[in-house]
Amino acid sequence: MTAAIMAIERAIDSEGKWPLPWFTLGLVQMACYRQAFVAKASNYGIVGASYREAAMRSFVHAIE
Numbered sequence: 001m002t003a004a005i006m007a008i009e010r011a012i013d014s015e016g017k018w019p020l021p022w023f024t025l026g027l028v029q030m031a032c033y034r035q036a037f038v039a040k041a042s043n044y045g046i047v048g049a050s051y052r053e054a055a056m057r058s059f060v061h062a063i064e
Helices: 002-014 019-034 051-063
Strands: none
Touching: 002 019, 019 051
């Protein structure tokens, strides 16, 4: 999952205004939450936030 998140973050870095990478990041973060993975800090995740919280923020960013 970490490799998937890193690939999506690279897509966001190159095309941050596109909604698809943000939506995809949210899907991967939700999958991590459902599998009870321990949340890691990343460029697009808030320190101390769960994967569920990070996913919700990614989904919101996708529709902004």
